[in-house]
Structures are given as structure tokens and as C-alpha cells.
Amino acid sequence: MSQRSICAALKLLTVKENIPAMINCAHGKDRTGILVALVLSCLGTPREQIIHDYSKSTKGLEPIKERCYKEIVERYHMDISFTQSHPHAIIQMFNHINDKYGSVENYLEAIGFSGQEQDLLRENLGRYALLVDKEPDT
Template sequence: MIPNNVSGDTVEAAAADPGAAPVVSGDPARVLDLPGAINLRDVGGYRTVDGRTVRWRMLLRCGAMHRLGEPAHTAFTEIGLRTVVDLRELSEFQHEPDMLGPVPVTIAHIPVYAAVLPSTAATTEAEPAGSAGPGAAVHPRVDTAGEAVAAGAVSALRALVDDDTPLTLEKLYTFAVDERGERLTAAVLALAAPDALPAVVHCSAGKDRTGMVIALTLALLGVPDETIAADYALTARYLVGEIAEALSTAPNGKPVPAELLTCPPELIVATLARIRDRHGDVRSFLLAHGATPTALDELRDTLLAPAPAPANATSTAATD
């Protein structure tokens, strides 16, 4: 059984059972406590506005995965992991390749911030065990989890390098949805590829880039904004200690703006609102940036469990 233990928190036994009742949004029991994984969480169990439920062990979100060991390999094999959607920039991707050992996965490298896609990006190819994609380093650096997350923060700082005004999370998210909609959509489409699921979406911290892609996916499924916001804000619980310390200072020694390290739930709600103001809904946003109706419908059908039959329908059927 894959552990769902979070130090200092009471974990509901039902959360460890993918067939159990849905866990409320933001419940720490959905965290997969695997050595070497940063902020690894299952987004299963969330209810949609039409009464359906996101399937367990089909879509995971995570931070850097370059320190994974045998327990994670075993857990991912048990899940049947098929796809890794890596949203990091090329330097992060090559510097700290995912260590997936014998897990046979397909890698979709889709950097969100880069002005020009590297030749390794936006493609989905089967990779040898333990590799991180074409051109990736053969041997991973043995560094700390905090260094990986700090690299992600630096990527964010560089995303608007030509803008002289202070970088804020709001500006970064606006930039992503306004200028990189095709990248965010490509990440969602990677989940919609044939036999792509179960999958994990990740960046370095599992906060901003991952947060936006997961938010778009959950919104597409019909999960309410307040649930999406609670899932997004849950990241703040796990970016602590060594990781938080590393995040506070850039590699050049300068402090990273504290605002960039937060996970305000109202930010992801405002981001979804901006998309709806401009496109009507998240589905239309994705369609405007390269998705097809068929792909989005298939993703919904795969990720969502059927809605339960009404109680009166069940009783009527029993008397027929």
C-alpha cells in the first residue's frame, strides 16, 4: 500500500483506499509520503459540480523528482504510472533529471516560461529507465531538495527579465495564461494522450507551473473553484524547512521576493477568472490554444468516475 502519512497530522484511513469515499479538499491525507519526492499529492477524490468524482491514483502533482529512490519506484510501479509531464525549464530538466529507475514512463517535457521551446520540449517519447529525456544528463547531481526548488524560483524570476517593474505572482500567472497558453494547453493534452494515465505533473516546487496546469485540468473536469483553491493552497504546508530556506535566496545570493514563495488561494481563483473573462470558460481557453474537443472529452471520461445513481432510481429498479 502506498503510504499517505504526513508527520504531525491525523490521516483518515479512507484516504489510503482509492475506492473509498472522497476526501475533502485540502485534506493532508492525500499526500504521498515517499522519500525523495517534494510535495507529491494525489488530486483524486474531488467532487465536481455535477456530482462526479475525480478518480484516485490517476493524476498526481509533484515538485522535483531527481532524488527518488526504490520506495518511489515501487510506489509508481504499483500505481501503474505511465506519463510524467515535466514543466521545468531546459536547465532544470538537464541539471536534475527525474530519477524514475525501472518505471517505464513516457516523458513530456513542456517548459512553461521559455520564450523559445528547446528541441526536446513539447514532445512525448518513451525514455529509458531513470532518464529524463533526450539530451538530459546521464548522472544526476546529488544536491538538496531545496536547491531544486530554488532553481524553479530563479526560472520564474527570469521569465519577465525584460520587464523593469517588480515581479509578482500575479504578474507571473498573468504572463503564463496570456503569453504561454499553448504550453499550459500542451501539458493538459499530454494527459489526454492515449494511455497517458496514470500521470504525474511536476516542476521544481510543484507550486506555480504545476499549480496552473492542475487548476486548468480540475476546472475542465468541473471541480469547483473553492476546491481548486484549497488544493493549490495545500502546497504551503509542504514547502517548509530546508526547501523554504533554499527558496528564500537565489543562487546569486540575492533574496527571492517573499511574495513569490506564497500560495494564496485567491490567486488561482483570479487566474481562472481571467481565463473565463477572456474565453468564456477553461474548455474554450484550451480549445483556443490547440486542444481538440475529442481530446478534452476523453480526458474527462478517463479522469472522472461515473456519477452515483439517484437513490430513488435504485429503489425503483429494485421493485421492477
């Protein structure tokens, strides 16, 4: 449902003058989590690492757990599972993309983010991929 927003954000990352960039939102796990997962996938980050990084948001949301509950469950009447970032959510996203589009790259093209733009993203952000946490938290 946020394909246009995701595509627009990705396009911003193809402009060298926009790098470095900070990507954030109210909770950092939904559109932001998906956007970051797609960027990391485009950069060649192993799927297991992307899933691990996404799931860290549950711990990161602990300080605002009550606010998330009020905003997500009470205000919008969504299931409590939407207040967390369980690994299965991002796994299901990748499975859906693979089932429907064949790959993340194909999905990105389908939403309007061309192969050439994907190359620009890799060129602009590739050096930052080394900064991704490579070791699981213990």
C-alpha cells in the first residue's frame, strides 16, 4: 500500500548529494523497516542479516511500548502484533515479493524503481553497507 512512498524514498537515495541520509518514522519498523530491508537487499546483504536487523526494532521500541500500544491498538484497532517487529513479518514480506515478482529487484522495477536507479543506489550506498551490524546481539 506504500509503494509510491517507498519508490520516492529510494529515488532520493540515488542522488549523491542526499547521502548520507537518515531514514526514520514514528516507530521505525513498518515503512521504515521495509524500506531499509529493501535497500539492504539491493546492496546484497544476506537475508538472514536483514531479518536479524529488522527484529531488533522490538527491543528498540521498549521505551515507547505504551505509546505504541495506544497508537496502534487503541487508536487504530489493530492487533497487538503490530506493536512489534517479529522476524516472521519481514520473512513474509520477502516471501510475498519472491512469490509475486520473483525477486526484490523485479519488485523494485514494478513499483517504478528501475534497474539503473538500483545501480545508482548501490553506487551511493555500497560503501555504507560495511557499517551494517554483522554480528547478532548476544
